Amino acid sequence: AQSVSQHNHHVILSEAASLELGCNYSYGGTVNLFWYVQYPGQHLQLLLKYFSGDPLVKGIKGFEAEFIKSKFSFNLRKPSVQWSDTAEYFCAVGRRSNYQLIWGAGTKLIIKP
Amino acid sequence: KAGVTQTPRYLIKTRGQQVTLSCSPISGHRSVSWYQQTPGQGLQFLFEYFSETQRNKGNFPGRFSGRQFSNSRSEMNVSTLELGDSALYLCASSPDRVDTEAFFGQGTRLTVV
Numbered sequence: 545a546q547s548v549s550q551h552n553h554h555v556i557l558s559e560a561a562s563l564e565l566g567c568n569y570s571y572g573g574t575v576n577l578f579w580y581v582q583y584p585g586q587h588l589q590l591l592l593k594y595f596s597g598d599p600l601v602k603g604i605k606g607f608e609a610e611f612i613k614s615k616f617s618f619n620l621r622k623p624s625v626q627w628s629d630t631a632e633y634f635c636a637v638g639r640r641s642n643y644q645l646i647w648g649a650g651t652k653l654i655i656k657p
Numbered sequence: 658k659a660g661v662t663q664t665p666r667y668l669i670k671t672r673g674q675q676v677t678l679s680c681s682p683i684s685g686h687r688s689v690s691w692y693q694q695t696p697g698q699g700l701q702f703l704f705e706y707f708s709e710t711q712r713n714k715g716n717f718p719g720r721f722s723g724r725q726f727s728n729s730r731s732e733m734n735v736s737t738l739e740l741g742d743s744a745l746y747l748c749a750s751s752p753d754r755v756d757t758e759a760f761f762g763q764g765t766r767l768t769v770v
Contacts, residue, residue, distance in 0.1 A: 553697065576756050587661075588747065588761040595757075634699060638756025643712040644690065645756055647700040 548637050550648035557625055558656050565620040565651050567635030576638040577618040578645070579609055583631045591633070594618065605629070627657045659684065661750045661762035669768045675736040678765045682729050682750030689731040690755040691723060694745040694764070703746075705755055706731055738769045 551566035569575065579591040592603025599611040609620045618635060635648040662681040670676050682689050690705040702715035706725035723733040729750075735742055745766050749759035 548699075580761075587763045588749075590758060590760075593758065636700075638754075640756065643688070643705045643707070643754055643756065644702045644715070645700075645759065646702070647692075649697055649699040 548635055548646050548648040550635055550651050552651050553649065554652050556654045556656065559627055560624050563622040563625045563653070565633055567618045567620065567648055569616050569637045571637060571639055574640050576640065577611060578636040578638070579603065579607070579620050580634045580636060581631045582634065588634070625655050627655045629653060630655045661748055661760055663748050663762035663765050665765060666763060667766045669770060670738050672738055672740060672769055674738050675734060676738060676767060677732055677734045678746055680731045680748030680762060682731070683760055686750040686752050687729055688751040688753055688755055689725055689729060690749045690759065691733050692747045692749065694747055700747065703733065707753070740769050743767060743769045
């Protein structure tokens with residue numbers, strides 16, 4: 545069965561630290577890749593997405609992600625986090641052959657001021 | 658442009674009852690998909706509708722059903738509620754396919770007692 549794995553369920557960092565959240569998926573075909581963020585009390589919103597082309601994609605609020613096809617990975621990065629980045633982050637994979645997104649379990653990120 | 662609207666926001670139901678949740682997508686969006694979100698499990702795909710047709714269905718029992726109307730509004734129904742159905746139910750709206758980009762509502766928090 546297809547799956548999406550997020551390596552860490554909880555991450556605690558201090559402000560200005562660098563962030564990397566891991567995401568691996570098991571499907572071998574052509575995929576669309578996403579990172580979504582859910583701030584406390586708010587709805588899920590798109591951070592960034594990758595369909596094709598440059599494997600390094602930039603999103604909102606200084607986030608970026610790198611697609612490494614050989615590793616089936618799509619890791620999220622930010623060089624310097626802020627307290628306002630406290631949220632839950634979800635990786636999602638869309639297979640182009642059907643009409644759904646497969647989601648990771650999420651990573652709760654807490655930034656200490 | 659109005660976002661995705663889900664009603665009601667909160668529901669408390671008793672085991673054995675049934676419930677209907679509603680989702681109004683962004684104007685012009687024809688795809689609506691539903692997800693169940695529980696802590697530590699991420700989002701589990703329920704079903705996806707496009708132009709009143711169900712295009713894909715997740716691995717949920719038949720007690721979970723849905724439909725989409727000609728104005729793209731969608732409803733999902735859960736019959737014979739169980740305690741394990743307590744969750745946040747999210748609706749996502751997309752112009753044509755959820756695996757290209759999805760816009761989420763705030764969700765309906767269902768508690769089964």
